[in-house]
Amino acid sequence: MTLRDKLNASLKDAMKAKEAERLSTLRLINAAIKDRDIAARGEGEEGLVSDEVVLAILGKMVKQRQESARAYDEAGRLELAEKERAEITVIEEFLPRQLTEVETEAAVTQAIAETDAGSIRDMGKVMAALKARYMGRMDFGRVGPLVRDRLS
Incomplete structure (x- = not known):
């Protein structure tokens, strides 16, 4: 099962369970992957981007959210920082285990x-x-x- 298949299965499960926050994050992930697919087609590549590219996209998304959470913490916007951390948790489900x-x-x-x-x-x-x-x-x-x- 490819990473895309896992994402789509999780998206369907979140819809059925009516998990709004999780569903929102999964839709953001899918949108980022589709954007990369479109960019790849513009560069002359055919088909869908590989799992390695999807992993890179997910890693970038985690890093962006960590920076945002840090900025929200510094600004005293704790509810927004928690939202970013919740999104990180969902995204990290699809990343391989990090090396110690x-x-x-x-x-x-x-x-x-x-x-x-x-x-x-x-x-x-x-x-x-x-x-x-x-x-x-x-x-x-x-x-x-x-x-x-x-x-x-």
Whole structure:
């Protein structure tokens, strides 16, 4: 079952259960995926985007909502911050399990060894290897500094 199929099944279940907040978030996810499908058609690609692209979209949506929740917290708008966190919970249901700190460090060490990276100039190769293998399973915003420290 593809990620799209899981999303559509969850959408139908939310409709049947009359879960308005969950349904709203699932519709936002579907809209973002359809937007990417349309953009891909404009670029000459055929069909629907892959699950890897869908995972990237979901990861971006989570990051956007985390930033929004943080901004709402700082502004004292706690009800809006909670709404953003509820959306994060729904989106994360479709993301694979995130790597722990120990697993992330081990993955970085392995990627450095596989790419024979020796200096900071090789950071791009290491990050590309990590993204190819762990897309959607690690926060690359936190991994970048870790790779930079290891290569320095």
